Amino acid sequence: MIPAAFEYSRATSVAEAVDLLRRGGGEAKVLAGGHSLIPLMRLRLAQPTALVDINGVKELDYIRMEEGRVRVGALTRHATVVRSAEVRRHLPLLAEIAGEVGDPQVRSRGTVGGVLAHADSAGDYPTLAVMLDAEIVTDRRRIAARDFFQHLFTTPLAPDELVCEVVFPAAPGPHRYLKFRRRLFDWAIVAAGVQQLDGGWRVGLTNCGPTPVRATAVEAALAQGATPSAASAAAADGLNPSSDLRASSEYRRHLARVLTRRALEQAA
């Protein structure tokens, strides 16, 4: 429960952060909210030799509406997203998801960019990003969400690359995100998100595999007029979620179907 030794530096700009990461030589990690990284370090499951603290990079802390898109700076805290009138108006599902991340302390420290870069399949924003075809913007390129989440905790980010922004389409229509968990502050055992967009439905699943899942079979069935009940039967098709202490793979597949149906029923 005591981290291994590491160097600490604090950046005040994106350029400085990238420079510090580069000097870390592949063993440096970005410290934003720290709510995933520091527990891993305390257990010595992560032993970065250097931390680059980006909490001083104020240019990454913003929410902007632009041409039908919601742009969220990587350093934006969950609590800021929850309170944002613009997010509530243009992408209310994002505000609702942010309001159910962890507990008040986590929401006050944790960041949108941190969750995306960490790429935990139990994270909530990755699912939203994938189902809405969001874009992740780094200091050097734009990456489509579907290409960003390559595997559990694995992204195409270079060791010295910094996530700067995520760009979602505005989607004010019916939506719902249902998280199944044992305790209010837990990660989802499984979660299902649904969002009406451009006249169709987008459906995403959390913690049903090594990456967030877009349930395209459900989307297609709905497009053909299937009821939520009928469409959600296909939610777990092709999925092989892992088993752990909280849920067997089979139970997760079952939950995917149940939660998808309920989310569609409650959103409509």
Place this chain on the structure above:
Amino acid sequence: MAVSQMIGARIQRREDPRLITGHGRFIEDRTLPGMVHLAVVRSPHPHARIVSIDTAAAGAAPGVLAVLTAKEFHTVLSGTMPVAPAFAPDKKYVPPRFPIAEQEVCFQGEPVAVVVASERALAADAVDLVHVEYEPLPAIVDPEAAMHPGSVKAHTDGPDNIGWDTTFAGGDIEAAFAKAEVRVKERILQQRLAPTSMETRGVLAQYSPFDERLTIWLGSQNPHFIRFFVSMSMGMPESAVRVVAEDVGGGFGGKISPYPEDYLVPAAAKLLGRPVRWIETRTESIQTTTHGRGQVFEAEVAARRDGTLLGLRLTQVLDLGAYHGTFGAFQACAGLMAGGVYRWEAVEARSVGVLTNKVPTDPYRGAGRPEATHVCERMVDRLAQELGMDPAELRRRNFAREFPFTNNFGLVYDSGNYDGTLDRALELADYPALRERQAEARRAGRLVGIGISTWVEICGFGPAAPTAGATGGIALVESAQVRVLPTGSASVFVGTQAQGQGHDTTFAQIVADTLGMPLETIELRHGDTAEGTGFGCGTYGSRSLSVGGMAVQQAAVKVREKARQLAAHLLEADPDDLVFEQGRFAVQGSPATGKSIQEVALAAYGGSLPSGMEHGLEAVSYFDPSNWVWPFGAHVCLVEVDPETGAVRIEQYVGVDDCGTVINPMIVEGQVQGGVAQAIAQALYEEVVYDGESGQLLTGTLLDYLVPTMNEIPDMTLDRTVTPSPVNPLGVKGIGEAGTIAATPAVINAVCDALSPLGIHHVDMPASPDRLWRLMQEARP
């Protein structure tokens, strides 16, 4: 007769302003000049032979002062760690335990070496540099498998894995079963639980070579016992060792027994000549602080068709872990209490303690009584279901009603009114309306269940005679010293050790009433073996008020009676003619003539004492209760199970308890709320899981070991009845474990009732959604 003001008063806990503003004094808050830090190198294997330990790299690491192994500790520590000898009378194999492993490690987390360094982080770094070569040995994880002759042995030198095998016979069980018109049988699991105090364990020790004195600060429920054992092991006079427990951030049974670190830290302090501190990490806590429960019950009930209970036969297989916990055998009392609040013709209980390659088990909030109540209340519900009888009605038909009530094992329940608590609980819950609501929900395909638990427990340990044998010579009596200072304020020294129970408030209320003194003039002190009386037995087993509180009351009465003698002298009256009211002695019939307790106190240190009277105004009392006390109650729980996901929601919770006379109702309610929360934790959330093959702990963090938060705990409707105990002068009983004993079966009975339309008769704990979903899948055609 003094008008009682403080006893029964709902006053806020005096300790809280300090504790809730972050001004408590815990082990990590205490530092000493020159203090260094100890970290423990632990076995990653559940069972292995130690081939070699290479400490060279760790010893050369930055900041490291020493790397110590069993070889070094043998020079300052002797003997083995204690095992209470008598709770399970037929002890068989008791493997010796030295605080640090030398040749063989028998559970994951067992210490093999320690590192002492100038900084805590440097000590943690150096732990990774100690190279221990192990030869892994087969591990035995499942206690039932461990019972079989020819099983893998938890200790290679042991004859087998049987720690004890004891059968308690209460009546003619064969005759009772011969009369049976109906029998029900069930296998009931009690999962392992981690006590999970908010403050983990911690030890700070300082050895002074000049006067050969040792001071140990640690988080303990039991500081005098720690001194007793550690002084013996270190070959020091008990009087040369001072043990101090200041604020203790929770115990729940996990800080009763001495631990390896309680020996290793003082020993390291002596070897190095520096103050040494060790703070347990959360993972170490889950891995190495003793676990609770860990039992398997096979139970069978014989009854008549009209619901009359006849016989209860059960076997308890208790997973001891790798060594006997110091008080682990206490949990064999589950058999003696399994008859619960009912009349039986016979009860027979076999208890088998089995060694496995896991951390030892020891008492955990309730220790044996929650297990007894769970088995009994589950079996009564199973019988009600089998007979198609209302479970409340079946209970009423069999309640013990005449007190004192002697149970099948000769234990004498002091007082009770089981109808009273059940009637009140059913009234508060509006039981008929709940059943209607359930019927309606069932018609709509919903799974709604009602669970009842009518419970009794044995607590207030003492008495001296039965407990002295059980602990190996120390009677579980309790002591107090009350000292009134010249200006009329008082210091009260007690041998109990609060870890959140509110003794600073409750005990002061008793003294305030007995001596008629303002509460704020009474200081309560505990936890320092250098103060107060010769010995204290600590706080656990809901004993502090009914034993320790009575010692306080008796000592205060002694002080009052001396003050009466002195007041009579000062007033030139006969002591028998004085009335004592609101802190003032007055001559009967002339109330204007009197002396306050404060005036008397000053006089006690003055120059005009009656001849033969010693100076001062203080007294010591040891209280040895004549029997245990037997709190009881009835809890009712309403749950709904999601038929699709298996998620359980507690819709309503009612608890009506009876702990005799209540000193502070707010503290009683807090204890019940916390206890119920901890019981819900067992029923629905918590479980220590080891991999069945490898013996690796799988729930080593609070991400995996699911302690519920306030969000998961429902509002509770609580009430009580008052049936005083005849065992002590104030008529009190314990309440610290009541909620934990009562609520687990109430919740599980409700879950089972909810699932009964599917033909599901029993659910093991925790009743997690995936487990219930699987059961429902299997039950549905």
